[in-house]
Amino acid sequence: MRGTATMEDSDYSEINKTSWNSRVQAHLDSNFYDNASFLEGRCSLNEIELKLLGDIKGKSILHLQCHFGQDTISLDRLGGDCLGIDFSNEAIDAAKEIADATNSKAKFLCCDVYTLPELVNEKFDMVFTSYGVLGWLPDMKQWANVVSNFLKPEGQLILVEFHPFLWMFDDNFKTIKYGYFNTGPIVETETGTYADKNAPITEEYVMWNHSISEVMTSLLSNGLSIDSFEEFDYSPYNCFNETVCIDQDKYRIKHLDDKIPMVYSLVANKNK
Numbered sequence: 001m002r003g004t005a006t007m008e009d010s011d012y013s014e015i016n017k018t019s020w021n022s023r024v025q026a027h028l029d030s031n032f033y034d035n036a037s038f039l040e041g042r043c044s045l046n047e048i049e050l051k052l053l054g055d056i057k058g059k060s061i062l063h064l065q066c067h068f069g070q071d072t073i074s075l076d077r078l079g080g081d082c083l084g085i086d087f088s089n090e091a092i093d094a095a096k097e098i099a100d101a102t103n104s105k106a107k108f109l110c111c112d113v114y115t116l117p118e119l120v121n122e123k124f125d126m127v128f129t130s131y132g133v134l135g136w137l138p139d140m141k142q143w144a145n146v147v148s149n150f151l152k153p154e155g156q157l158i159l160v161e162f163h164p165f166l167w168m169f170d171d172n173f174k175t176i177k178y179g180y181f182n183t184g185p186i187v188e189t190e191t192g193t194y195a196d197k198n199a200p201i202t203e204e205y206v207m208w209n210h211s212i213s214e215v216m217t218s219l220l221s222n223g224l225s226i227d228s229f230e231e232f233d234y235s236p237y238n239c240f241n242e243t244v245c246i247d248q249d250k251y252r253i254k255h256l257d258d259k260i261p262m263v264y265s266l267v268a269n270k271n272k
Contacts, residue, residue, distance in 0.1 A: 012185060012206040013087065013112060016136060019205040020088040023193050024068060028094060032195035032239070033070065039101055043077065044070040046236040046249065048265055049130055049160045052228075056080040056126070062150050064113055064129040069095030069106065071130065076106040083120070087112045114142055116150075123152045130160040131237065131263075132194075134215065135167065135207040138185065144218035151270040157224065159215075159268070163231065163261040167209050172241050173253045181211050194239040212264065224268040232263040 027033050038044060045053070057079030063072045066084030068091045075082045076099075084106060086092055092110040099106050111119055114137075127147050137143050147157050170177045178186065186209065191202045216226060234250040235243075244254035252258065 012138065016205050017087055017089075019203040020067075020086075021090040022201050022203050023195070023199075024088065024090040024094055026193055026199040026201060027195045028068065030195040030199075032237075035070075035098070038070055038073075039098070041077075044074045045078075046160075048232065048236065048263065049128075049158065052158050052160070052265060052267055053078070053126075053128070059125040060122070061126045061128055062122075062124040064116075064127060064147075065133040065136070066095065066108070067091050069098055069108055071128075072106045072108070073099055073102060073104045075128065076104045080126075082106045083109065083122075083124075085109045085111045085113070085116055113137060113146055114139075116146060120150070122150070124150050124155060125152055126156050126158060127151055128158045130158075132162055132239075134161055134210050137210075138208050140182075140210055140214050140218040141221065144215075144222040144224070147219070147268075148222040148224060148270060151224075153270055153272045155270045156227075157219070157266070157268040157270075159266045161264060161266075162235070163264050164209055164211055165261055166240070167207075173256060178209060180209065182208055182214060184208070194237075215266070219266075219268050223271050225271060227267040227269050228265070229267075230265045231261040232265070233258040233261060235262045 028035055056075065059080050061075055061080040061082045063082055063084040066072045066086045069084050072082050072084030084095060089110045092108050095108045127150055164180060168176050168178050168180055185206050187204060187206055189204045192199050193201055234246060234252050236249045238251045242253050243251045246252055
């Protein structure tokens with residue numbers, strides 16, 4: 001259930017941290033994340049991002065909003081030197097446990113995206129972030145500034161994200177309910193979670209809708225150039241209502257078929 005609200009930025013972080021902390025165990029136990037097969041060596045990265053990443057052997061990678069680190073550890077398995085950050089202490093604790101269990105060299109830090117420059121001085125070859133990340137942040141210009149701050153000259157941002165067009169709909173994709181552009185915080189209350197809709201969890205959280213132009217303009221104004229942009233008419237995750245599987249790891253909203261974009265990818269390079 002979603003609704004617009006007025007909220008101070010100082011309020012949203014603790015609300016969202018509580019919400020994400022409450023989800024961690026349910027996500028670890030879920031078929032969605034299938035942590036058992038991950039511990040045995042499954043790569044959690046999808047075709048879309050693997051194509052963009054290319055050969056990452058020896059590259060330093062900052063993974064923003066890493067949850068409990070499956071993708072961070074997958075990047076490590078592909079040869080990257082990885083640091084994953086997330087503001088959920090429960091998620092980071094789990095990430096460290098999974099890293100230990102898999103003998104991963106990936107490192108993890110519990111930190112909010114916006115305050116990360118106060119804690120880390122390193123520059124990276126690549127910043128990676130994916131799927132359901134930007135909507136948790138109120139200010140895209142500040143986010144882009146953080147990305148730029150951590151990239152080496154000619155370093156790359158790899159962003160794969162759910163398309164903002166999706167967030168205009170109600171939960172069952174029957175009607176247009178919300179604006180495409182950022183008009184302020186949207187407060188939601190959810191029972192269950194995208195990874196386990198029957199999980200005994202009911203939490204409030206706060207999100208923002210960010211148009212693609214807002215994301216791109218924020219990157220361009222912080223010293224990055226857009227190298228590639230692509231949209232996809234499917235999601236690699238079965239995390240929405242009213243979905244149908246059209247191929248392996250490809251899902252669409254069944255009554256909308258291929259008529260809407262569901263995911264976009266963006267590669268941006270930091271200028272010299």
